[in-house]
Amino acid sequence: MNCPICKEPMIILELNRVEIDYCPVCSGIWLDEGELELLYSIDNTESELKKLFRESSDSKEKSFKCPVCRKKMIKIRFNNTELIIDKCPVNHGLWFNKGELEKVLSAKTNQSSQKVLSLLKEMFSYNKSQEAE
Amino acid sequence: MIYFIIFLAVIVLIILFFVSIYNALIRLRNQVKNAWAQIDVQLKRRHDLIPNLIETVKGYMTHERQIMENITKYRSQAMNAQTVGEKAQAESLLSGALGQLRVQVENYPDLKANQNFLALQEELTATENKISFARQNYNDQVLMYNNKIQMFPSNIVAGMFNFKEEEFFEIKDVAEKEVPKVSFN
């Protein structure tokens, strides 16, 4: 699978049974729909994470193509903040640009989705420490 | 003359019959031997896995020194065993200690997430299974061989050529001694 932004092949990272696609060039992250389902089943909280996202049609950001089906991804708003991320129109998954995940991670959310987010935080601990320097 | 030929034919037939029984006995005895060799291979494989296992587990497990020492001890006992009885004894103690370790692993989520440990655990599970399947096959072969030795007319041939009954291989496993759980769903 290729990064929707730089078109380079993405690598796959797995930690504690969770798998994500990661672009080593732009540090963007692709969360596959099947993977999101797995995340829910770990938490036993159906679509808690999903609820945090609302569609936003007023975004002027450039849109990218879904790496799975190549359809134009739609912009969604995270938890009523200014943060906009990309989502495949036929639900293949979510795309986070560099730093976007960071912001999602630092947002205050309810506990069950926090568990999922903290796992993602753990997976990128080195990247974050590099950015802090 | 004609009686002599009939007599000769009968003798030849009897000899052929006995030869076929003899061959069957030889085949069964070889199968028993092969089955035994297979158990040995798998027991050795388990011995080979243990140092690696201890090395991986050591960093995580802090309260299980005793279990780990036992595993190492029984392993060397099993490797140095002189008789089949000694070997079976040490191997069953080893199985028990490994079982204890397995139970304790549940308390270490970090260890359970370690890829190297997971790979080792799969190997260990598989080796335990292979030991028990090899034993199962060995005992089946021994049963068939012993049946043949006891039954008429093969018992005559067995007596003539000194085929001796083989012993079953029983590991008195600590885990197997537990009350069996039967599910009815």
Next chain:
Amino acid sequence: MWELIQSNRRKSLILFFGMGALLILIGYVFGSYYDPEAGGVVGVFFAIVLWVILSALSYFAGSKILLAVSGAKEVTKDVHPQLYNVVEEMKIAAGVPFFPKIYIIDDPAPNAFATGVKPENSAIAVTSGLLSTLNRYELQGVVAHEMSHIVNRDILLMTFAGVMLGVITIMSDIFFRGMYFGGGSRYRSRSSSKSSGQAQVIVMILAIILAILGPVLAQLFYFAISRKREYLADASAARLTRYPEGLANALEKIANSTHKLRSANKVTAPMYIVNPLKREGMKLADLTSTHPPISERIKILRALQQGVSYNDYQRVFEMIHGKKEKIIPDSVLKESIAVTPVIGLTNEDKDFNPIEARREANDAVMKLNDYNFINCKCGVKIKIPPDYNKPIVVCPRCGTRHQLR
């Protein structure tokens, strides 16, 4: 077991000549349809040539063809260690000297089959869907069933029947296509007399009937000898694993799966442990079904409470089937020894985690597709696609720089 192997060799021979006769008949009728004077002989000639070539082909490459058609890829131990280990466990349980090659089919529908001419070059193929849905005991049951097909020499027969079935299906396909494009009409207009016109009509009707019935007949023919060996392989699997519940659960999971096996077709369907074409045209499938009803197989396995020997299976089969029928050959029953099932086991495989099983199956498919796997010492598993072209990859968790080949 030896007598069983011999009798299977005999059946392979019967199948070989039976299928050949059917092919020659079809060749004659189809040929006559296209050219009433010389066509029959030409048709027979082509049928014989085809029969010889395909027999040789199926003997020397049949299993390779069937594996390739099914999209199966050979795997080494590191692709899916558990599958490899389970195959070895069943090899040891069966006490046989050969080690079948292991194949994985990338398909979410759970299923499995065995193929090969001799045990020494046999193969067991399972789908990735099977690996992601079954726990270890269930996988043992399925692999034991396939191993039994290999040990009993069923695979030669199955491979052979599969290829023959394919040929007959293809021939009738070609015939229908030829008819569609009006192949025979050219010659028919040439015949002048009324009686030869009538004969022409009869040949045509016969050809059409054969083209329709040929594949069905071939399947029925195969069914006649395959039904018993499915039961026998179940019985052997129960005996090898000492745990019939594992196979029973596996069969249940496979039958209840909503996925449809993509690569399965009429030719390869009979080889699988559960017929993958079960949902298409139920009526016809019942008539030509190559497998005994799955519910009955499960019921028998679940009823093996006291013992799992061949004698026990025969007894339970008659009890559930409701009438006397020899399902296990006498030669096998004669050698049957008492075997008790393991009762200490529940089907709870403590190490089984459905998420992990799915992950491992996915990993296996990635490894088949030449992904490079790195286990970083920090615990992150990095999976690198074959088109990744940079010399290093940096772990985002601990910062380790991994050198790539």
